[in-house]
Amino acid sequence: MRNTRSTQLLTELSQPGRRAVVLPKCDVPETPLSELLPADALADNPPALPELAEPEVVRHYTNLSTLNMSVDTHYYPLGSCTMKYNPKRNERLASLPGIVDLHPYQPEDSLQGMLQLLFELQDFLTEISGLPAVSLQPAAGAHGEWTALMAAAAYFRSIGQESRKLVLSPDSSHGTNPASAQMAGFTAVTVRTVDGAVDMDDLRSKLNDQVAVFMITNPSTLGLFETQMAEIADAVHAAGGLIYLDGANMNAVLGISRPGDIGADMMHYNPHKTFSGPHGGGGPGAGPICVAEKLGPFLPSPIVVKAGDKYRLDYDRPNSIGRVRTFFGNVGVLVRAYCYILSYGPDGLKAVSENAVLNANYLLSKVKHFMPVPHGTRCMHEFVASAAKLKQEKGVTAMDVAKRLLDYGYHAPTVYFPLTVPEAMMIEPTETESKEMLDAFVETLFRITEESADLLHEAPHTTPISRPNEVAAARQPCLRAVCN
Numbered sequence: 362m363r364n365t366r367s368t369q370l371l372t373e374l375s376q377p378g379r380r381a382v383v384l385p386k387c388d389v390p391e392t393p394l395s396e397l398l399p400a401d402a403l404a405d406n407p408p409a410l411p412e413l414a415e416p417e418v419v420r421h422y423t424n425l426s427t428l429n430m431s432v433d434t435h436y437y438p439l440g441s442c443t444m445k446y447n448p449k450r451n452e453r454l455a456s457l458p459g460i461v462d463l464h465p466y467q468p469e470d471s472l473q474g475m476l477q478l479l480f481e482l483q484d485f486l487t488e489i490s491g492l493p494a495v496s497l498q499p500a501a502g503a504h505g506e507w508t509a510l511m512a513a514a515a516y517f518r519s520i521g522q523e524s525r526k527l528v529l530s531p532d533s534s535h536g537t538n539p540a541s542a543q544m545a546g547f548t549a550v551t552v553r554t555v556d557g558a559v560d561m562d563d564l565r566s567k568l569n570d571q572v573a574v575f576m577i578t579n580p581s582t583l584g585l586f587e588t589q590m591a592e593i594a595d596a597v598h599a600a601g602g603l604i605y606l607d608g609a610n611m612n613a614v615l616g617i618s619r620p621g622d623i624g625a626d627m628m629h630y631n632p633h634k635t636f637s638g639p640h641g642g643g644g645p646g647a648g649p650i651c652v653a654e655k656l657g658p659f660l661p662s663p664i665v666v667k668a669g670d671k672y673r674l675d676y677d678r679p680n681s682i683g684r685v686r687t688f689f690g691n692v693g694v695l696v697r698a699y700c701y702i703l704s705y706g707p708d709g710l711k712a713v714s715e716n717a718v719l720n721a722n723y724l725l726s727k728v729k730h731f732m733p734v735p736h737g738t739r740c741m742h743e744f745v746a747s748a749a750k751l752k753q754e755k756g757v758t759a760m761d762v763a764k765r766l767l768d769y770g771y772h773a774p775t776v777y778f779p780l781t782v783p784e785a786m787m788i789e790p791t792e793t794e795s796k797e798m799l800d801a802f803v804e805t806l807f808r809i810t811e812e813s814a815d816l817l818h819e820a821p822h823t824t825p826i827s828r829p830n831e832v833a834a835a836r837q838p839c840l841r842a843v844c845n
């Protein structure tokens with residue numbers, strides 16, 4: 362039972378001979394293609410293009426464009442992704458001709474405005490993080506992790522400790538953490554957590570002179586703040602290691618807790634999460650990193666510096682690991698982050714985080730009555746509920762609930778992550794949702810838990826495609842109505 366708009370999209374509309382445009386008769390002598398092109402460059406048959414009138418084409422694409430869920434059309438509580446509203450003002454500012462018409466090969470003298478913006482953004486990011494050195498180049502959070510780890514490797518080489526090859530991270534960490542460690546040439550080692558907190562005994566037993574970095578996501582993907590940071594930092598530093606703080610969840614702590622103040626030596630931001638850059642569909646994002654003074658010389662080249670009243674790009678960085686991205690990084694996202702930070706200011710950013718945490722706790726306090734939240738009675742920006750009881754009682758899984766939410770016009774929460782919670786549903790409301798929206802969402806979630814298992818197993822019922830094979834959809838995407 363798909364809806365009618367979806368059915369239309371799956372129907373073949375092409376009719377032989379139908380046209381959107383009728384061109385006037387050619388009034389110059391026509392040269393046959395065979396005289397213009399070599400025979401082997403010519404196709405045997407013309408391509409089988411759809412034949413349609415203009416309104417049909419426009420309707421097709423307009424309808425297609427409304428099938429996706431987006432922050433501008435739906436509530437989007439996708440945990441760990443901070444899908445908050447993207448203020449349109451930032452879009453407008455980032456599209457000003459003075460910004461979009463720049464070419465990165467222009468002489469520095471003619472790029473002073475952009476360089477000033479990037480320089481000031483570097484400053485903002487170091488202030489918010491409490492870490493003094495910065496690179497805006499990485500193109501995504503995971504890329505930032507990898508870049509900082511490459512800088513850490515260069516640092517250890519510079520002090521004759523290239524034998525440090527291990528990167529530890531808790532079992533609750535984001536999957537990109539161990540992946541970045543492996544990509545940067547380290548070996549990833551897992552540290553246990555107990556009820557969402559690092560197991561200090563397990564951490565201590567794994568610290569030795571082979572350990573380069575301890576990577577921790579704080580607040581964690583369970584939405585919990587790791588309160589043992591000082592103890593962790595002391596232990597890791599005493600063993601000669603560095604601390605990497607995955608800052609993807611900075612939306613919970615802006616102006617409240619600075620990674621540099623709680624022992625971190627390196628961190629990345631996800632401006633497309635925390636600073637409201639639009640994201641989804643794979644990008645583009647950005648992953649600026651901030652690091653401690655001693656790691657600064659190893660950051661990618663160039664960085665923006667100010668000499669007198671001029672801004673310029675500093676390439677004179679002999680210890681730099683080099684470039685990790687063309688030009689200055691994904692500048693469009695950085696411009697939006699700059700506008701966002703500047704328009705909120707220090708007090709506004711703190712209020713953003715306070716409201717993000719308030720909204721998450723409000724939802725948690727309601728959801729836990731019908732869907733247990735195994736870790737924590739309070740949370741930061743998000744929490745992880747478990748549909749394990751539903752599964753046990755009536756065979757309904759987190760996936761069933763997530764899919765059914767689509768029928769009610771909500772994007773699903775993140776499911777089956779983190780792996781430490783069975784039938785996990787990770788819910789991140791963000792600060793940009795109203796109390797009415799949160800109430801409506803909880804009511805819907807509750808209603809779904811009361812629905813029949815049969816109905817839920819078949820959900821969603823209103824989308825053109827119900828349950829695609831997600832791996833195949835990513836690896837062998839079929840972008841046509843009818844695929845082989």
Ligand SMILES: *Cc1c(COP(=O)(O)O)cnc(C)c1O
Pocket residue numbers: 441442501502503504535537578582607609610631646647648
């Ligand atoms: C989103 C996220 C990342 C990865 O960021 P990308 O920009 O998607 O590469 C890393 N860690 C955590 C905790 C995240 O939520």
